[in-house]
Amino acid sequence: MLLIYNEKTNPFFNLAMEEYFLKNFDEDIFILWRNESSVIVGKNQNTLSEINLDYIKENSIPVVRRQSGGGAVFHDLGNINFTFIASNNDNFSDFKRFTTPIIELLKTLDINAKFSGRNDLLIDGCKFSGNAQYNYK
Template sequence: MICISLSSTDPFFNLATDEYLFKSSRKEYLILGINNISVIIGKHQSAHREADTKFVTEHKIPVIRRISGGGTVFHDQGNLNFTFILNSREGKQIDFRKYMLPVINFLSSLGIDAK
């Protein structure tokens, strides 16, 4: 697995990097990055349902759709984002616990109740 630490804090660039590597490479990646203030929504979500449109417009907070599913998240420079890109055969289930357990254990060692 190739680990990439992004120096950019531009959420558009960082999400585009994820998408580019996912679509153009068969290698496996762990991508780490920190984004400027932004709201990131999942592939199938409605931006108007997930974000307060008036608030994000008034505060110039971009709402960006990622290529993967999942919930809406708020990003700022206080959190570290990570993306796994895994090379799996179609129909093969991936056990994400294998990848998340080291993160959970590390957070637990800091006294954070991660699950």
């Protein structure tokens, strides 16, 4: 597996980078990355119904659409994003395949995270990670 720590924080670049790796690499890839203040919307969302347009304009916050589904989320430098790109699409819809390594890593830091619902990770009952998938090949 190729491991990438991406230090760029431009949300347009970061989502384009994900797409580039997805479409041009056959090996498994894990990417850690952060975005400067931005709103990231899922591929099927009506953006105007998900955002406060006046606030977005007043604060010059970029709105970027991702390839995967899921809800709108606010990103800033205080959160870490992770991407798994897998060449093997067996069990593609099994979110635990991709969230279990995150849970195991957190255990090494004495953080007790749990998988919940369809695709969420929780700490002390509070959601800290929602997860979405996109199948290209």
